[in-house]
Amino acid sequence: MKFNKLIPELCVSSLEKSLWFYTNILGFKIEYERNERRFAFISYEDSQITLEENPNSKWSTGKLEYPFGRGVNFQIEVGNLEVLLGRLKENVYPLKMEPKENWYRQGDKLLGLREFLVLDPDGYLLRFSQSIGSKKA
Secondary structure, eight states, rough: OOSOOOOOOOOSHHHHHIIIIIIIISSEEEEEEGGGGTTTEEEETTTEEEEOTTOOOOOOOOOHHHHHHEEEEEEEEOOOOOHHHHHHHTOOOOOOOEEEEEEETTTTTTEEEEEEEEOOOOEEEEEEEEEEEEEOO
């Protein structure tokens, strides 16, 4: 397995609850776990995240209060948004923002994304996006 250069490590309140959401609802794959450390390394397509249930971790910078991760969203590019949307709908899991088309300027062109937002069980904001092409700005 090749590790990405940036892998967010999310502190979670319940590893079981988070793994259920990420694997059973969204379809992430567990790459490996360290059960004794309440830790899991998960992936979806080319994205990787680690989950850790350890409030006293040496990585902790302060008290965690819901929603965790305030001020950050994790953009996760996927090949097919409909698969994820279907899984969320089947599980009656609410979206933070319905799917919409957004265009972002990069120099003299616009990059198109269809994207939606969802909060994980601890309130981390996930922005799933699918490319819809580019055009002149």
